[in-house]
Amino acid sequence: MSVYTSVSEAQMRSFLSHYDLGEFTNLKGIAQGVTNTNYFVTTTKGRFVLTLFEVLSQDELPFYLQLMQHLSQNNVACPKPIAQINGQLDANLAGKPACLVSCLHGADVAHPTAEQCHSVGKMLAKMHVAGSHFEQHMDNPRGKAWWTKECERLLPLMSYVDATLLKDTIAKLNAHDDSVLPSGIIHADLFKDNVLLHGDDVAGFIDFYYACHGNFMYDLAIALNDWARTDANHIDAEFQDALLAGYMSVRPLSKAEQQYLPLAQEAACIRFWVSRLLDYHFPPAGELTFTKNPDVFRDLLLKLQQQ
Ligand SMILES: Nc1ncnc2c1ncn2[C@@H]1O[C@H](COP(=O)(O)OP(=O)(O)OP(=O)(O)O)[C@@H](O)[C@H]1O
Ligand SMILES: N[C@@H](CCO)C(=O)O
Numbered sequence: 531m532s533v534y535t536s537v538s539e540a541q542m543r544s545f546l547s548h549y550d551l552g553e554f555t556n557l558k559g560i561a562q563g564v565t566n567t568n569y570f571v572t573t574t575k576g577r578f579v580l581t582l583f584e585v586l587s588q589d590e591l592p593f594y595l596q597l598m599q600h601l602s603q604n605n606v607a608c609p610k611p612i613a614q615i616n617g618q619l620d621a622n623l624a625g626k627p628a629c630l631v632s633c634l635h636g637a638d639v640a641h642p643t644a645e646q647c648h649s650v651g652k653m654l655a656k657m658h659v660a661g662s663h664f665e666q667h668m669d670n671p672r673g674k675a676w677w678t679k680e681c682e683r684l685l686p687l688m689s690y691v692d693a694t695l696l697k698d699t700i701a702k703l704n705a706h707d708d709s710v711l712p713s714g715i716i717h718a719d720l721f722k723d724n725v726l727l728h729g730d731d732v733a734g735f736i737d738f739y740y741a742c743h744g745n746f747m748y749d750l751a752i753a754l755n756d757w758a759r760t761d762a763n764h765i766d767a768e769f770q771d772a773l774l775a776g777y778m779s780v781r782p783l784s785k786a787e788q789q790y791l792p793l794a795q796e797a798a799c800i801r802f803w804v805s806r807l808l809d810y811h812f813p814p815a816g817e818l819t820f821t822k823n824p825d826v827f828r829d830l831l832l833k834l835q836q837q
Pocket of ligand 1: 560562563564565566567568579581609631632633634635636638723724736737
């Protein structure tokens with residue numbers, strides 16, 4: 531369950547008085563999701579999603595909401611943030627930073643088809659193109675500096691073999707100059723549970739809260755490592771090709787980007803192997819997350835390196 535913060539109808543009615551969304555009709559907690567509290571809110575003007583942020587601070591919210599606003603205004607499928615009557619996108623409810631966004635008609639899928647992978651690739655390319663004229667900047671909070679620092683506390687807790695794999699791969703990635711590759715706003719967490727699909731079409735990307743600046747191929751690699759990964763934990767060539775073809779139908783990849791793909795996929799493995807190991811060994815106080823299996827990305831990394 532993921533309604534960590536309860537909201538009463540009276541609180542909701544008072545909250546809605548700051549919006550031009552008609553009268554309150556219904557409030558329903560959303561069971562999925564791990565980090566934040568989410569509700570479906572229905573008013574006489576439609577259905578919306580209310581998020582109460584359990585980790586992000588009020589100051590951090592405007593970047594992500596303005597980014598989603600920019601992307602949705604540029605035909606990228608994602609929720610549209612709803613502004614208050616005073617124009618502000620971020621709000622506060624029950625003592626938590628909060629926002630209302632449009633409700634998308636779709637659902638996430640655990641086992642996508644090749645057609646769905648194609649659509650996701652196409653929408654990711656549209657996002658990269660549209661993000662290139664978003665004027666704000668955000669450094670990647672989970673980039674090279676982060677994994678280099680964080681691996682120091684993980685290495686002593688790992689087997690010799692795993693620690694060597696982690697250390698050597700990080701050294702290889704850090705030695706590679708990826709700053710010359712095309713870059714811009716990336717989603718940086720485009721796993722299957724962060725895309726709502728409607729049939730073969732993308733209803734919307736959600737969860738932009740790791741979005742930042744980075745190279746596009748790395749973003750594509752994060753998506754490939756989840757969308758094309760089978761239950762047996764290997765990359766399915768048909769799904770990978772479909773996602774890449776969808777992407778390239780909007781934004782062709784340069785030769786340098788194509789050559790970088792295998793390394794980008796290793797980087798994407800390291801990013802999530804490290805964050806999952808940190809969640810496992812050092813669960814944050816007031817624990818809200820449940821740990822996803824870190825070994826998946828160690829094993830995928832090994833397979834990629836053996837190819
Ligand atoms: N704009 C939206 N329209 C429709 N449904 C949405 C929307 N945003 C979120 N949802 C639903 O709420 C669920 C939880 O959202 P989300 O995955 O963003 O949770 P979170 O806790 O904020 O993030 P995470 O689980 O990645 O930590 C989604 O799986 C989806 O079913
Ligand atoms: N998508 C991440 C969790 C959220 O960052 C993972 O599967 O480890």
